[in-house]
Amino acid sequence: MLSYRHGFHAGNHADVLKHAILHFGHRAIIAADPRPILVVDTHAGAGLYDLKSDMGEKVAEWRSGILPLLQTSREPPELLKDWLEGVRLDGPRAYAGSPEISRRLLRAHDRMVCFELHTTDFAALSSLLCTDPRIAVVKADGLGSLPTIFPPPERHALVLIDPSYEIKTDYGQVQDALLKAYRRLSTGTFMLWYPVIDRHFTERMLGGLKESEITRQYRIEFCIEPDEARRGMTGSGMLIINPPAGLPEAVEAALPWLAQELKATGTVRAAMVKA
Numbered sequence: 001m002l003s004y005r006h007g008f009h010a011g012n013h014a015d016v017l018k019h020a021i022l023h024f025g026h027r028a029i030i031a032a033d034p035r036p037i038l039v040v041d042t043h044a045g046a047g048l049y050d051l052k053s054d055m056g057e058k059v060a061e062w063r064s065g066i067l068p069l070l071q072t073s074r075e076p077p078e079l080l081k082d083w084l085e086g087v088r089l090d091g092p093r094a095y096a097g098s099p100e101i102s103r104r105l106l107r108a109h110d111r112m113v114c115f116e117l118h119t120t121d122f123a124a125l126s127s128l129l130c131t132d133p134r135i136a137v138v139k140a141d142g143l144g145s146l147p148t149i150f151p152p153p154e155r156h157a158l159v160l161i162d163p164s165y166e167i168k169t170d171y172g173q174v175q176d177a178l179l180k181a182y183r184r185l186s187t188g189t190f191m192l193w194y195p196v197i198d199r200h201f202t203e204r205m206l207g208g209l210k211e212s213e214i215t216r217q218y219r220i221e222f223c224i225e226p227d228e229a230r231r232g233m234t235g236s237g238m239l240i241i242n243p244p245a246g247l248p249e250a251v252e253a254a255l256p257w258l259a260q261e262l263k264a265t266g267t268v269r270a271a272m273v274k275a
């Protein structure tokens with residue numbers, strides 16, 4: 001049984017990285033290509049979060065994540081600008097998670113499929129999105145299901161893979177699902193999020209993907225603290241396969257600003273790791 005609830009972590013430094021990149025990347029893809037797109041969110045969560053609820057305030061990770069960015073007087077870089085403006089307008093009682101970010105960017109001819117296994121978060125997400133005919137919310141394993149819906153008829157896709165990595169086998173399953181989906185649509189953009197907790201597991205997963213036939217891999221890492229500074233997550237990263245035009249430049253311009261605002265002292269880097 002799954003115990004992870006994203007509501008305890010929403011708006012933290014990892015969400016900031018992931019949500020800004022998702023928002024910028026999705027917009028860059030549709031700006032460059034007018035064809036209908038399928039968006040897949042393999043681990044969708046609840047969709048909207050009240051950061052000031054008991055759950056949001058329990059560990060209050062958002063107070064050192066999104067909050068400083070809403071309070072800064074410094075002009076945000078392009079990567080974050082429009083996403084942050086949206087977060088500001090929504091306010092902390094309705095912080096948008098990944099499926100809600102993508103929903104707002106869907107055009108009339110686009111589709112989205114969201115997978116979520118947790119009963120409560122699945123119910124919340126379903127009631128948020130079920131009236132939109134472009135969106136399917138499915139209570140199923142996102143990793144096992146991803147290859148089964150590929151290649152999509154659109155032959156154009158953006159996939160966010162954002163597991164909680166609650167179970168250590170997630171790392172191997174991510175690798176397997178990503179490879180299978182890529183083999184069915186090698187032009188798709190895949191955004192894989194990973195936590196920096198235990199380098200052994202992440203490097204093995206990312207190393208396996210690097211050695212595979214998957215090309216055009218761009219890796220971003222943003223660590224609030226150096227590895228081993230404490231137990232638990234000290235940072236996070238994203239592996240982007242087929243990054244859209246403009247995303248790497250925007251990420252590289254934004255990371256120093258973000259590091260300063262969030263007082264990051266760990267690894268902060270981004271580079272193509274495979275051409």
Ligand SMILES: C[S@@+](CC[C@H](N)C(=O)[O-])C[C@H]1O[C@@H](n2cnc3c(N)ncnc32)[C@H](O)[C@@H]1O
Binds near residue numbers: 005046098117163164
């Ligand atoms: C990190 S959270 C998702 C956060 C969301 N992507 C966002 O950014 O707003 C991971 C979610 O995946 C769900 N989950 C865990 N294993 C899953 C699986 N195999 N398939 C689908 N959902 C899963 C968890 O219940 C949790 O809600």
